[in-house]
Amino acid sequence: MPTGSSPLTTIGFDADDTLWEHETFYRMTEERFLGLIADHTAGEDVSARLLAAERRNLAHYGFGVKAFTLSMIETAIEVTDGRVPASVIGKILEAGRDMLSHPVETLPHVRETLETVSQSYCVVLITKGDLFDQERKLAQSGLGPLFDGVEIVSAKSADTYRRVFSDHGDGPERGMMVGNSLRSDVLPAIEAGSWGVHIPHHVTWAVEHAAPPAGSARFRTIKHLGQLIELIDRI
Helix, strand or coil, rough: CCCCCCCCCEEEEECCCECCCHHHHHHHHHHHHHHHHHHCCHHHHHHHHHHHHHHHHHHHHHHHHHHHHHHHHHHHHHCCCCCCCHHHHHHHHHHHHCCCCCCCCCEEEEEEEEHHHHCCEEEEEEEEHHHHHHHHHHHCCCCHHHCEEEEEECCCCHHHHHHHHHHHHHHHEEEEEEEHHHHHHHHHHHHHHCEECCCCCCCCCCHHHHCCCCCCEEEEECCCCCHHHHHHCCC
């Protein structure tokens, strides 16, 4: 682990849509959901109603496939005034189970970047979502041995990053968080005093949208994970 003059000792990585595909499967499942209830509702902006249910349910169910499935069921009941057939509810549940068994698709440059970074820094996976599903995806990805620590949290806040970078390194000031979400990965990490590196993904959940931090000296953006090593070397 670097010491002395190095500004970094710990690198945190988000998982979904940073290390492997995630949101694409949610949007595919949403299209499947819309098809399932199309014959049972009319004149409804079902996607907007679903997003509203997801936002409303975050405090109750948190993040992940199970929460999304419950929100789909709730939306189906709402937009059909309770007339959605039980057979459709069953197919929505089946769609949720399919998401939980979908193969992990690692994004480009992930393994080689983690292998390089892990030689010089403490590397920590910091992800939110369903515990069992995140553990499944990490195991299937084969990336687990490259991490010095794994933190599956209910939400990401400045306090989360202060704790994680203190537990796994020399504090948030010498930590860097890398992820696709400005709202969850970048902004709270910078608030904690860490570096925040944004890697935009081609599909981002609306709940995760946020404006970049204006004027922050610790904010960086790269196009893909393969550019991270060069970025670290410049800091």
